Amino acid sequence: MLSATAQELRDQQECGELSSVEITSVCLDAIDEHNEKLNAFLTFDRDDALQQARRIDERRAAGETLGPLAGLPVAIKDNICIEGVTTTCASRSLENFRPPYSAHVIDRLRNAGAVLLGKTNLDEFAMGSSTENSAYGPTRNPHNLDCTPGGSSGGSAAAVAASLVPLAVGSDTGGSIRQPAAFCGIVGMKPTYGRVSRYGLVAFASSLDQIGPFARDVTGAAMLLEGLAGYDDRDSTCINQPVAKYSQTVDQPLEGLRIGVVKEYLEHDLDDGIRSSMATSMDIYRSLGAEVKAVSLPHANYSVATYYLIGPSEASSNLARYDGVHYGHRSSEFDDMIDMYCASRGEGFGAEVKRRVMLGTYALSAGYYDAYYLKALKVRRLIRNDYDAAFQEVDVIASPTTPHTAFQLGVMSDVPLSMYLSDLFTIGCNLAGIPGISIPCGVGNDGMPIGLQLMGRALEEETLFRAARMFERETDWHQRRAAL
Amino acid sequence: MNYTTVVGLEVHVQLQTATKLFCGCLNKFNPDNPNVQTCPVCLGLPGALPVMNRRAYELAVKTAIALNCNIAEFTKWDRKQYYYPDLPKAYQISQYDLPFSSDGWLEIEIDDETGETKRIGIIRAHLEEDAGKNIHDETGGNRDSRVDLNRCGTPLVEIVSQPDLSSAEEARIYLEDLRRLLKSLEVSDCNMQEGSLRCDANVNIHVHTDDGKTIATPLVEIKNLNSFRNVEMAIEYEAVRQFQEWQETGKTFGEVLKRTFGWNADRGFTFEQRMKEEASDYRYFPDPDLMPVTITSEQVGAIQQTVGESPVDMRKRFQEAYELSRYDASVIIDQGKSFSRYFESVGKKCGNGKSAANWTTQDVLRELNERKIEIELFPVTDETLGILLHKIELDEITVKSAREVFEILLAEADAGKSVTPARVDAIIDEKNLRIVSDTGELEKIINEVLRKNEQIVADFRGGKQGAIGPLIGQVMRQVGAADAKVVREIIVRKID
Incomplete structure (x- = not known):
């Protein structure tokens, strides 16, 4: 049961072979057994989860019409608010913060019948690519416990990869869903900016953040996004467009699909395994009738620099509220008001958060704004234009999700710039606001999973799911399970 | 040697919308029940997002139209960042380089008698959210402060005038006329006690020296003037103070950075407030949580119709x-x-x-x-x-x-x-209050009264003027509503 896909678990419930309580119990037992070594979950409440499951089983027994995710356990990244449930953002500053309200996606998941299993680990405030920047310890990669699961949604990715839960929700600001999906050998999607409401997602960089799904296969991701996406008038940046039935069309192959491979990305220093997997993947698409050609994103090499100005600038502002006045950590020792702010924030934040808050504060300062923040906004526009131009020629843009496979814990902690550069291929989607999906497409020489990234036009998630599923049908990388 | 006072006013006006600027909480003065008109959005809780109240924007546009401002077709929201306990997000959502309106004027009547008017330029009017309120309890050496966030997120229009006001009196008149305008527009109740109209004054003087030169003194901003009288008195005092300071130091405009002063209303003097530790840098940048606002000329026209x-x-x-x-x-x-x-x-x-x-x-x-x-x-x-x-x-x-x-x-x-x-x-x-205008009817009643009161009539004829009173009274009682003057005339005529 642990290795079943979300769709299989749904079907088995529908035909009465399995109950949600049984599924949920198995997940909870797996968490009990493996979470200590993985540290994927920060919070879970067995009684509460089983109660949710029982309720779904009762409703099913009563013949009620249930939502599309009925009875399926879902893990939630711990930067998404659930009313009354501690939401830490893996930060000391929110150690005891219990939001008095739930995020829009939580309401949607509940309406869809999902069982909210628990809250997963992340880099503090989603800042990082390894889940090592968590105040509650790093998460480990189920494929190799010495390796990172990636980040920042490392807890969610590891939980799905380790079969602790069939589905998980993450957030992606510069690759925080796609990179850990690639590192853990699962499927992860960042939807179009505005496709999913951010209401209740604790902001890191408001113009880049987007909530998205993790699953073991493309269909599971399609099912979960269908549950997450939809208009919410509490988020002014949320798009008021109908959500396609992704899970119903996912098995339909695309005729005459045109795929563009990003020329600039392949000029980078890539793991050999990644380069060859990329080539093999494109051969598979050709064999399915797709046209594969090179496309250029001329400003791609500026994306990391642009991202590390815009992201931290917005973060410096979004995180200013954690001052210990109204909620969150307040230092026990201070002299006056200013000192209270300094001490509370100094104690509450970890090193990476402090680094980015300082970067952003600097970039927005009088005298530097034009040279840094404003310039970054202009380059962001050029990067978006690159994608628009490329999408004139192709339907989907393909690239490796990451330049290398999951690295060992600790090796990158002291070299933040190398860590930042590892986001190179994923950042573009966030800057352009377009959707991107990562699917398993191979294994490196080190035995660690490799991800293939497909990027699409705004609001064309359906195209990405169908293109991804075409590939998935022909391969079995998604069936490879981590042996714990 | 003499001097002219030069004043520009920054007026904050609370708009009387039903709800706050970016959330659905009530916009109501409620100091007795702190922190009840709050929600995750105005409390600045993690993950909460603002959504603009369109009604507040429309009232703001109405205000700006009445102030003869240009209404921007495109306007946006910016974050003004600073730390203070009454500001839970540690930034205020305001407008920086693209305010929704600019370049207007208000005509004020500077002389009641002659009706002489003066046009005061408006640099800009922008929309922003109000902060909460810190309440400092220092009784018995207490250092605690409390914060009430009922006001936090209330819509404010900030109206910035040109330094066109040439005296404390003109500043007061401008404020009075502005308040009258805003009240008639029904955009704000302009209650200064409750803080729905607040005023800061930028003041300096132009000294005219005997050799014909004009020298400007350093600029001072007097904060939080909460009545018309205080505005006038504080500016009056500050002008004199600046003249004395200039005579002592000789410092002129530009040689000293703009300073922030307070006004002690009880004792009647301005005083320099504690200098901030460093020059303030609000690190304004466009708020990524909010969409820019656009308005068509048709929409402006529709709002203009409501100005009256x-x-x-x-x-x-x-x-x-x-x-x-x-x-x-x-x-x-x-x-x-x-x-x-x-x-x-x-x-x-x-x-x-x-x-x-x-x-x-x-x-x-x-x-x-x-x-x-x-x-x-x-x-x-x-x-x-x-x-x-x-x-x-x-x-x-x-x-x-x-x-x-x-x-x-x-x-x-x-x-x-x-x-x-x-x-x-x-x-x-x-109540029988109708005036009897038919004199025939009235004369009949009077004849009757005179007939019944021969003694009184005789007294009157004998020179006792006061005797007529009871006669009039009796007539009035019978007719209910009659003009007492007419009754008296008829009686006098008849007796004579």
Whole structure:
């Protein structure tokens, strides 16, 4: 049961072979057994989860019409608010913060019948690519416990990869869903900016953040996004467009699909395994009738620099509220008001958060704004234009999700710039606001999973799911399970 | 050697929307129940997001149109960042480089007698959210502060004038005229005690030296002036202080950075507030949580339709059309638009503007104050009062009788009865208040009274002038409503 896909678990419930309580119990037992070594979950409440499951089983027994995710356990990244449930953002500053309200996606998941299993680990405030920047310890990669699961949604990715839960929700600001999906050998999607409401997602960089799904296969991701996406008038940046039935069309192959491979990305220093997997993947698409050609994103090499100005600038502002006045950590020792702010924030934040808050504060300062923040906004526009131009020629843009496979814990902690550069291929989607999906497409020489990234036009998630599923049908990388 | 005072005012006006600027919480002055009008959005909780209140934007545009400003087709929101406990997000959502309006003016009347006016430029008006309120309890060495966030997120329009005001008095007049305008627009209640109208003054002086030079002194911003009187007194004081300071230091504009002063209203002096540790840098940047706002010229036109007559125009019209004094017209207009409409309706019905003004500003206003209600809820409608006052004009009843009817109408309303215009005639008849204009009828009654009171008539004839009083009284009692003067004349004629 642990290795079943979300769709299989749904079907088995529908035909009465399995109950949600049984599924949920198995997940909870797996968490009990493996979470200590993985540290994927920060919070879970067995009684509460089983109660949710029982309720779904009762409703099913009563013949009620249930939502599309009925009875399926879902893990939630711990930067998404659930009313009354501690939401830490893996930060000391929110150690005891219990939001008095739930995020829009939580309401949607509940309406869809999902069982909210628990809250997963992340880099503090989603800042990082390894889940090592968590105040509650790093998460480990189920494929190799010495390796990172990636980040920042490392807890969610590891939980799905380790079969602790069939589905998980993450957030992606510069690759925080796609990179850990690639590192853990699962499927992860960042939807179009505005496709999913951010209401209740604790902001890191408001113009880049987007909530998205993790699953073991493309269909599971399609099912979960269908549950997450939809208009919410509490988020002014949320798009008021109908959500396609992704899970119903996912098995339909695309005729005459045109795929563009990003020329600039392949000029980078890539793991050999990644380069060859990329080539093999494109051969598979050709064999399915797709046209594969090179496309250029001329400003791609500026994306990391642009991202590390815009992201931290917005973060410096979004995180200013954690001052210990109204909620969150307040230092026990201070002299006056200013000192209270300094001490509370100094104690509450970890090193990476402090680094980015300082970067952003600097970039927005009088005298530097034009040279840094404003310039970054202009380059962001050029990067978006690159994608628009490329999408004139192709339907989907393909690239490796990451330049290398999951690295060992600790090796990158002291070299933040190398860590930042590892986001190179994923950042573009966030800057352009377009959707991107990562699917398993191979294994490196080190035995660690490799991800293939497909990027699409705004609001064309359906195209990405169908293109991804075409590939998935022909391969079995998604069936490879981590042996714990 | 003399000097001119130069003043520019920054006025913050709370808009009277039902809800706050970026959330659905009530926008209501409620100091007795702190932190009850709050939600995750205005508390700045993690993950909460703002959504603009379109009504607040429309009221702001209406304000700017009345101030003759250009309305920007495209405007956006910026974050103004600073740390203070009454600001839970540690930034205020405001407008920086692209305010929704700019380049307007307000004409103020600087001389009552001559009617001389002056046009004061408006640099810009922008929309922003208010902060909460810190309450410092320092009794008994207590260092604790409390924060009330009821006000946090209330919509504010900040109106920034050009430094066109040339005296403390002009600054006061500008503020008074601005308040009158805003009240007539019904965009704000402009209650200075409750903080819905707040004022900061930028002040310096231009010294005119004996050798014909003009020297500007360093700029001072006086913060939080909470009454018209304080605005005038603080500027007055500050101008004198700057002149003395200039004589002592010789420092001129540009040599000293702009300083922030407070005003001690109890003791009547300005004082420099604690300098911030470093120059403030608010690190403004566009708020990524909010979409820019656009408006079409059709939409501006539609809002323009709601602006209506300015209080100055209305005052002038009232003076002319109803033959009112400037003072009476101002008293009416200062009561707001509904009250002005009420007056106008009464005036039209009764046909005597002066009478309508007297009744509305005295009798009606007194009752409103006693009942603590607005004109909309006053039981004697404009139609009823107009009909009643018209009867005075027709000599159907006396002013005294009208007052009696007015009181009866109010008493009946208080007793829960419905007070329709028809009640006016009914009460007049019930109380026999109608003036008897038929002198034949009147003379018959007088003859009867004189016949019955031969002794009194004799006394009067004998030179006892006071004797006529009881005779008049008896006649009046019988006819109910008669003009006592007419009765006296007839009696005197008959006796003589």
